[in-house]
Amino acid sequence: MPPLAAATLPALAGSLPVPTYDRSRVRPGIVHLGVGSFHRSHQALYLDRLLAAGQGEEWGICGVGVLPTDRAMAEVMAAQDCLYTLVVRHPDGTAEARVVGSIVEYLLAPDDPDAVVEKMAAETTRIVSLTVTEGGYALDPVTGRFDPADPGVAHDLVPGATPSTWFGLLAEALVRRRDRGLAPFTVVSCDNVQHNGDVTRRSFAAYAALRDPELGAWVEREVAFPNSMVDRITPATTDDDRADVVQRFGIEDGWPVVCEPFVQWVLEDRFPLGRPPLEQAGVQLVTDVEPYERMKLRLLNAGHQALAYLGTLAGYRLVHEAAQDPLFQRLLLGYMEQEATPTLLPVPGIDLDAYRRELVERFANPAIRDTLARLAFDGSERLPKWLLPVVRENLARGGEVARSAAVVAGWARYSEGVDEQGAPIPVADRRSARLAANARRQREDPLAFLADRELFGDLVDDPRFTTPYLAALASLYERGARATVEDVVTGTAPAAAGGR
Numbered sequence: 001m002p003p004l005a006a007a008t009l010p011a012l013a014g015s016l017p018v019p020t021y022d023r024s025r026v027r028p029g030i031v032h033l034g035v036g037s038f039h040r041s042h043q044a045l046y047l048d049r050l051l052a053a054g055q056g057e058e059w060g061i062c063g064v065g066v067l068p069t070d071r072a073m074a075e076v077m078a079a080q081d082c083l084y085t086l087v088v089r090h091p092d093g094t095a096e097a098r099v100v101g102s103i104v105e106y107l108l109a110p111d112d113p114d115a116v117v118e119k120m121a122a123e124t125t126r127i128v129s130l131t132v133t134e135g136g137y138a139l140d141p142v143t144g145r146f147d148p149a150d151p152g153v154a155h156d157l158v159p160g161a162t163p164s165t166w167f168g169l170l171a172e173a174l175v176r177r178r179d180r181g182l183a184p185f186t187v188v189s190c191d192n193v194q195h196n197g198d199v200t201r202r203s204f205a206a207y208a209a210l211r212d213p214e215l216g217a218w219v220e221r222e223v224a225f226p227n228s229m230v231d232r233i234t235p236a237t238t239d240d241d242r243a244d245v246v247q248r249f250g251i252e253d254g255w256p257v258v259c260e261p262f263v264q265w266v267l268e269d270r271f272p273l274g275r276p277p278l279e280q281a282g283v284q285l286v287t288d289v290e291p292y293e294r295m296k297l298r299l300l301n302a303g304h305q306a307l308a309y310l311g312t313l314a315g316y317r318l319v320h321e322a323a324q325d326p327l328f329q330r331l332l333l334g335y336m337e338q339e340a341t342p343t344l345l346p347v348p349g350i351d352l353d354a355y356r357r358e359l360v361e362r363f364a365n366p367a368i369r370d371t372l373a374r375l376a377f378d379g380s381e382r383l384p385k386w387l388l389p390v391v392r393e394n395l396a397r398g399g400e401v402a403r404s405a406a407v408v409a410g411w412a413r414y415s416e417g418v419d420e421q422g423a424p425i426p427v428a429d430r431r432s433a434r435l436a437a438n439a440r441r442q443r444e445d446p447l448a449f450l451a452d453r454e455l456f457g458d459l460v461d462d463p464r465f466t467t468p469y470l471a472a473l474a475s476l477y478e479r480g481a482r483a484t485v486e487d488v489v490t491g492t493a494p495a496a497a498g499g500r
Helices: 006-012 037-041 043-052 068-079 113-121 151-156 166-179 196-211 213-222 239-249 290-313 319-324 326-343 352-363 372-376 379-386 388-397 402-414 432-441 463-478 481-490
Strands: 028-033 060-065 084-089 095-100 103-108 127-130 186-189 228-231 257-259 264-268 284-286
Touching: 028 043, 028 103, 028 113, 028 166, 037 043, 037 084, 037 257, 043 060, 043 095, 060 068, 060 113, 068 103, 084 239, 095 239, 103 113, 113 166, 127 166, 151 166, 166 196, 166 213, 186 196, 196 213, 228 290, 264 290, 290 319, 290 326, 290 352, 290 372, 290 379, 290 388, 290 402, 290 481, 319 326, 319 352, 319 372, 326 352, 326 388, 326 402, 326 481, 379 388, 379 402, 388 402, 388 463, 402 432, 402 463, 402 481, 463 481
Parallel strands: 028 060, 028 127, 060 103, 084 257, 127 186, 264 284
Antiparallel strands: 084 095, 228 264
């Protein structure tokens, strides 16, 4: 069976949708930094829809791998002419596939950073988009301020250094455009960060100002950073997924993408150099994305955190298994209805009751086979951004925090790296050593984990939070995750002692 490539598309056309547009005519107008599964299930799909409708030939994508670990992706993209199979898996077990062709070029920055810089500096590039993960913006998790001590950032700020981060690559490209009299491209973050455009502007402008104060001021004044909200559950690709693509669709694909049916992109319409007609591909163009992003981050992403830690401790390993458990469904819905929703803004066109129910159904989709380990990845970057804002707003307004406190306690217990049966839990987090050290101390000092002010600020000083937190943590040790969740959802959790 021949591998997926431009030459094999005609043979596949009878079995699934393939690009019918002439890819040789598609010019890259977008450079995307950080091509992973999510970008290929989401932004690249929207552009593929436009191209399939005969529009947007000047808006093809040049993908960029920023890290040395992106080499495997670079090799697959080179072998497959940047083509890949997108498989949508429905809860009933049926699957739809299409070959996506909107990425027409791929560059690996560690091999040739200057080629990446020149691609962004080219007049034809009008948008640079990013998926560099929630922790890729070099921001302090509590203060939100830019951290110039980040190793990659510090390297790139040395005069004459070869750029190794997206900060350095972007800055050099903008300097070249400015020197050549070209207007700056628009920068679009597609990461799960609230106010992601504002965050990107703040962190990048701070970096640029450290490199050159005039450059920092120019970035603040001239570069557009629209906010966006992105949503599609997209698990990591496995060897079973590759085998399934061969069996179901007769395609040998080195890196297919699997995802759920649901997809959403809400985007602020601020593009000084123009943009593709994304609204014709299903994107919601708005003047203010904040209500949508707050809804998504505090309901979906924070809900994922609730499942990740407590679900793993309860013995689950796959998301749908935990989400199908009626007890965990009550935890999710109770958190979303009683704690998250009161902190939301009015969301135009959204029925929040229906949205919450749909989220639980999406989590419970057995065809996706998403892992709780993926949801738990880099919790020290995710939970402070998604769940703790809910906690702080509820404390400020006198609202409920018991379910959120149980989730944080679950994270603290999870971070010990051992489950309730004594089996190891691989804690994948950039701060894993510090988290584990704090978690190991909490059997003697129950507030040791929460006392990390870099992550939790002053929550350790507020008995309205420490009381339910300590009760949940004690219950996790004494009775286990399942009994703890049952107490939380029924409102029978015991009062805790020992707060500060």
